[in-house]
Amino acid sequence: xxxxxxxxxxxxxxxxxxxxxxxxxxxxxxxxxxxxxxxxxxxxxxxxxxxxxxxxxxxxxxxxxxxxxxxxxxxxxxxxxxxxxxxxxxxxxxxxxxxxxxxxxxxxxxxxxxxxxxxxxxxxxxxxxxxxxxxxxxxxxxxxxxxxxxxxxxxxxxxxxxxxxxxxxxxxxxxxxxxxxxxxxxxxxxxxxxxxxxxxxxxxxxxxxxxxxxxxxxxxxxxxxxxxxxxxxxxxxxxxxxxxxxxxxxxxxxxxxxxxxxxxxxxxxxxxxxxxxxxxxxxxxxxxxxxxxxxxxxxxxxxxxxxxxxxxxxxxxxxxxxxxxxxxxxxxxxxxxxxxxxxxxxxxxxxxxxxxxxxxxxxxxxxxxxxxxxxxxxxxxxxxxxxxxxxxxxxxxxxxxxxxxxxxxxxxxxxxxxxxxxxxxxxxxxxxxxxxxxxxxxxxxxxxxxxxxxxxxxxxxxxxxxxxxxxxxxxxxxxxxxxxxxxxxxxxxxxxxxxxxxxxxxxxxxxxxxxxxxxxxxxxxxxxxxxxxxxxxxxxxxxxxxxxxxxxxxxxxxxxxxxxxxxxxxxxxxxxxxxxxxxxxxxxxxxxxxxxxxxxxxxxxxxxxxxxxxxxxxxxxxxxxxxxxxxxxxxxxxxxxxxxxxxxxxxxxxxxxxxxxxxxxxxxxxxxxxxxxxx
Amino acid sequence: xxxxxxxxxxxxxxxxxxxxxxxxxxxxxxxxxxxxxxxxxxxxxxxxxxxxxxxxxxxxxxxxxxxxxxxxxxxxxxxxxxxxxxxxxxxxxxxxxxxxxxx
Numbered sequence: 001x002x003x004x005x006x007x008x009x010x011x012x013x014x015x016x017x018x019x020x021x022x023x024x025x026x027x028x029x030x031x032x033x034x035x036x037x038x039x040x041x042x043x044x045x046x047x048x049x050x051x052x053x054x055x056x057x058x059x060x061x062x063x064x065x066x067x068x069x070x071x072x073x074x075x076x077x078x079x080x081x082x083x084x085x086x087x088x089x090x091x092x093x094x095x096x097x098x099x100x101x102x103x104x105x106x107x108x109x110x111x112x113x114x115x116x117x118x119x120x121x122x123x124x125x126x127x128x129x130x131x132x133x134x135x136x137x138x139x140x141x142x143x144x145x146x147x148x149x150x151x152x153x154x155x156x157x158x159x160x161x162x163x164x165x166x167x168x169x170x171x172x173x174x175x176x177x178x179x180x181x182x183x184x185x186x187x188x189x190x191x192x193x194x195x196x197x198x199x200x201x202x203x204x205x206x207x208x209x210x211x212x213x214x215x216x217x218x219x220x221x222x223x224x225x226x227x228x229x230x231x232x233x234x235x236x237x238x239x240x241x242x243x244x245x246x247x248x249x250x251x252x253x254x255x256x257x258x259x260x261x262x263x264x265x266x267x268x269x270x271x272x273x274x275x276x277x278x279x280x281x282x283x284x285x286x287x288x289x290x291x292x293x294x295x296x297x298x299x300x301x302x303x304x305x306x307x308x309x310x311x312x313x314x315x316x317x318x319x320x321x322x323x324x325x326x327x328x329x330x331x332x333x334x335x336x337x338x339x340x341x342x343x344x345x346x347x348x349x350x351x352x353x354x355x356x357x358x359x360x361x362x363x364x365x366x367x368x369x370x371x372x373x374x375x376x377x378x379x380x381x382x383x384x385x386x387x388x389x390x391x392x393x394x395x396x397x398x399x400x401x402x403x404x405x406x407x408x409x410x411x412x413x414x415x416x417x418x419x420x421x422x423x424x425x426x427x428x429x430x431x432x433x434x435x436x437x438x439x440x441x442x443x444x445x446x447x448x449x450x451x452x453x454x455x456x457x458x459x460x461x462x463x464x465x466x467x468x469x470x471x472x473x474x475x476x477x478x479x480x481x482x483x484x485x486x487x488x489x490x491x492x493x494x495x496x497x498x499x500x501x502x503x504x505x506x507x508x509x510x511x512x513x514x515x516x517x518x519x520x521x522x523x524x525x526x527x528x529x530x531x532x533x534x535x536x537x538x539x540x541x542x543x544x545x546x547x548x549x550x551x552x553x554x555x556x557x558x559x560x561x562x563x564x565x566x567x568x569x570x571x572x573x574x575x576x577x578x579x580x581x582x583x584x585x586x587x588x589x590x591x592x593x594x595x596x597x598x599x600x601x602x603x604x605x606x607x608x609x610x611x612x613x614x615x616x617x618x619x620x621x622x623x624x625x626x627x628x629x630x631x632x633x634x635x636x637x638x639x640x641x642x643x644x645x646x647x648x649x650x651x652x653x654x655x656x657x658x659x660x661x662x663x664x665x666x667x668x669x670x671x672x673x674x675x676x677x678x679x
Numbered sequence: 680x681x682x683x684x685x686x687x688x689x690x691x692x693x694x695x696x697x698x699x700x701x702x703x704x705x706x707x708x709x710x711x712x713x714x715x716x717x718x719x720x721x722x723x724x725x726x727x728x729x730x731x732x733x734x735x736x737x738x739x740x741x742x743x744x745x746x747x748x749x750x751x752x753x754x755x756x757x758x759x760x761x762x763x764x765x766x767x768x769x770x771x772x773x774x775x776x777x778x779x780x781x782x
Contacts, residue, residue: 652781655710655774659702 012052013086016096017139017149019049021132027125035121042124043107046131050100053135057097060090071141071203083203087141091352095138095281098356101487102273102363103131105480109367110265112476113374117263123163127269130156134274138281143192143202143211146285150188150246150278154181157275161262173261180255184245188282191238195289198223198231204285212288221292232292236299239286240306247279247336250310254575257329264370267325271332272363280339280355284348291346296431300344304426307340308435308442313573315445319452319558320569323380324369327453330572331406332362334442338422341435347425354418357491361405361415364484368399371473371481372457382456389458392472396458398481403454405488407447407538410531414491419443420530427526440533447537455545686727694720707762707772711755718751 023045027038071085107127114123133152140146155178162174196202199216201209208215220232229237243249248256256276260267270276283290283303290299314333321327335358342351373380375392389396405415423443426436472478544557559566571577651657680688693716700713722744729740766772 650781652778653775655702662698662702 013056013088013139016049016052016056016100017132017135019045019052019132020128020135024125024128024132027121027128030121030125035119035124038121038124039107039111042128043104043111045128046100046104046107049135050097050104053093053096053100056088057093060088060093071206074144080200082144083142083201083206084145085141085203086139087204088139089205091281091284092139094352094356095277096135098359099131099134099138099273099277102359102484103127103134103269105483106265106268106273106363106367109268109370109477109480110263112474113265113370114263119163123160123263126156126159126163127265130160130269130274134278137278141204143195143204143286146282147188147192150242150282151185153275153278154178154185154246157181157259157270160266160270161259163262163266167261170261173255173258177255177259180252181245184242184252184279187238187245188242191235191242194231194235194238195220198235212286217288217292220289229298230293232289233297233299236286236290236292237302239282239289240299240303243279243282243340244306245279246282247276247340248310248333249279249306249336249340250313251575253310253314253333254572254579256333257326257572260323260325260329264325264366264373267329268363268366268370271329271366272359276332276336277355277359280336280343280351283340283343284352284355287343287348290343295346295429300346301431302344304341304344304429304431304435307337307342307344308426308438309337310334311337311341311442312438312445313337315442315449317569317572318449319445320556320566322383324372324382324385324453324457325366325380327382327449328362328365328369331446331450332358334446335362335406337442338419338439341439342422342425345425345429345431345435347422350418350421350425354415354422357405357414357418357488360484360491361402361413361488364398364402364481364488365406367477367481367484368395368402371395371477372399374473374477375471382453384463385457386460387458387462394472394478395481398478398485399458400454401485401488403450407450408443408530408534409447409538410534412489412492414488416530416534417492420527423530424526440529443530444533444537447534448541451538451541452545455541459546681731683727683731686723686731690720690723690727693717693723705773705775707765707774708759710774711758711762714758715751715755718747722747 020042023042027041030038071083074082074084076082107124110123110127114120117123130153133149133156137146137149137153140149158174158178161177162171164170165174192202195211198220199211201211201216203210204212206213210216217232220235221230223231225231225234241252245252256271259270262270290303291297293299311334314330314337318327318330318334321330335354339351339354339358342348342354372385372388372392372395375388375395376385379385401413405413408416408419410416423436423439426439427433429435556566562569568574697713697716697718697720700716701710704710704713725740725744725747729735729738762772765777769776771777
């Protein structure tokens with residue numbers, strides 16, 4: 001089947017992103033009242049594109065399948081032809097299949113979750129746009145097309161985070177997400193132009209002339225620019241800045257926790273399949289450029305360190321949060337940091353495996369959190385929950401699977417193997433042990449805070465029993481949870497060191513089953529270390545939070561021990577305050593100055609201009625009225641009077657006419673005879 | 680006077696009489712009568728020129744007159760019908776009152 005499909009693939013591949021985009025476009029023209037059709041349209045379109053994406057994945061499953069690029073010229077500008085196209089290789093096919101599959105279940109879940117929403121149809125339109133843009137992004141064969149899809153993803157996330165725009169906090173969060181990622185996008189754009197300036201192409205693969213193929217790479221590495229950086233390193237750093245904005249890396253991460261203002265399925269989509277995966281995907285896609293400077297080149301070193309700092313920072317902050325979704329948000333930031341560590345230390349396969357595994361269990365966690373919030377009538381504070389295990393057994397099970405996958409519980413969960421692969425890649429990195437140690441600490445904290453959250457939400461007794469009666473969610477919301485939970489577990493099969501199928505496949509090799517994987521290079525030790533880390537995290541948390549008080553007002557047991565540091569963590573280490581003081585305040589001051597300038601200078605100037613224009617208008621008006629109108633009026637009045645007097649001769653009486661004709665004929669005859677006699 | 684001159688004088692008188700009636704009468708029926716007089720003056724001319732002119736074995740003059748009389752009869756019928764309709768409309772046959780086409 002794969003062979004039969006391959007020739008049609010480049011044409012069929014376009015439909016993968018096009019179908020959701022078209023569904024979004026059609027929904028945009030549906031009235032809000034037709035929302036039920038909108039959800040069916042969106043789910044149907046995504047289902048077909050999911051089938052296509054899985055078909056494409058099957059086509060490249062054969063090891064050694066090379067890239068299937070396609071390119072068509074978008075426009076020609078002088079001598080420069082800008083080409084766009086789609087690319088099918090293991091990386092893009094895997095991502096597309098994951099995005100469509102996870103998003104499909106999130107769509108189905110949304111159908112239940114957003115049931116009472118009055119802008120139901122619009123929500124599905126935005127979701128479709130979001131998904132279509134992300135699919136275009138992962139399948140793109142051109143940095144330009146990728147950038148366009150990247151911006152579309154940003155737009156869709158803005159629309160969805162601000163979906164409840166009548167809430168001021170949601171509107172502010174949407175703006176924050178848009179503007180913060182814009183900082184990174186600017187760097188991405190500059191890097192893209194720079195690459196184009198040096199290589200003359202933005203296509204990734206183009207039969208030997210592409211950006212990621214040896215010719216262009218050689219020329220990029222050969223040119224040095226200011227500070228002794230090669231162009232490739234400089235452009236990589238700019239692309240990295242773009243990825244940092246999109247993937248919520250420190251210091252551009254502040255928008256991601258605020259993005260929780262969006263409806264929960266949106267959070268799941270942003271955190272799992274679409275938005276934040278884009279940055280990691282970009283670095284993975286452009287990895288040949290990043291790695292031009294060697295394993296310890298500046299671009300890769302920066303990636304690894306930023307990832308490590310982010311992973312540790314977000315794991316620390318997540319300790320001290322109370323909002324169920326905020327904890328998950330910080331855990332996403334932290335996991336994205338892990339992926340960056342893997343990319344920086346050369347483990348592209350580890351990063352992509354963690355990305356896909358993370359998509360499954362993070363979507364699962366967010367959807368379970370949504371189910372919890374749905375069941376608790378909108379309550380999001382974990383201090384007010386507790387004991388939900390009995391009221392929502394199915395949700396609890398799904399949540400437990402997601403939580404253990406995220407915490408990296410040994411052996412049966414995908415999160416364990418992907419995190420282990422990342423730690424392995426960081427450990428063998430020649431550039432230093434810093435990122436490895438920080439990532440290991442972050443892994444410990446991850447296990448800790450996830451256990452804390454699970455204990456506070458599902459165990460113990462309900463801390464505010466009178467406030468709400470929790471209930472289990474409907475089947476349309478539970479079914480996606482089951483599928484995603486199965487995925488979070490089953491994915492671990494393809495990523496274990498015993499049978500590293502995924503890693504080999506990404507590199508186009510065939511996987512061998514080798515039982516000696518744990519023998520060499522201290523791999524067994526690392527595996528043991530992972531197990532110890534997770535067990536320690538879970539155990540510590542269990543000891544501290546096992547006997548939590550039944551009163552929702554009781555402070556967190558850790559807050560007393562940590563004191564000021566706890567409050568520091570609770571405020572997310574003051575990033576927002578810092579930006580408020582040193583970025584927003586100067587900008588606001590500047591904006592105030594501009595405003596004053598406008599009021600004092602431009603408004604009077606415009607007033608003056610208005611007066612002059614009004615005067616001119618008045619002069620023109622009077623000229624028009626008096627000279628031109630008057631002239632024509634006078635002429636036509638005169639004509640009419642003349643016509644009146646002349647028309648009086650037309651009496652309407654035939655006898656009168658005859659009386660005039662008679663003498664006339666006589667006169668003419670006389671004239672005729674007289675003239676004929678003259679000649 | 681020759682007989683031809685006498686007949687031409689008679690027809691001229693008849694034509695002038697008819698024209699006078701057409702120009703001066705107010706009653707539409709009398710105008711129609713005037714028109715008939717003018718037609719018959721022309722008929723007299725046809726017959727007179729045929730009778731006293733060069734010999735004509737094909738009887739062109741009487742044939743013309745026969746046609747002319749037939750046309751006059753048809754014209755009188757149409758004219759009277761028009762006058763009848765006008766009378767039904769306006770309750771009058773006074774031509775001076777039928778001046779709705781005036782300027």
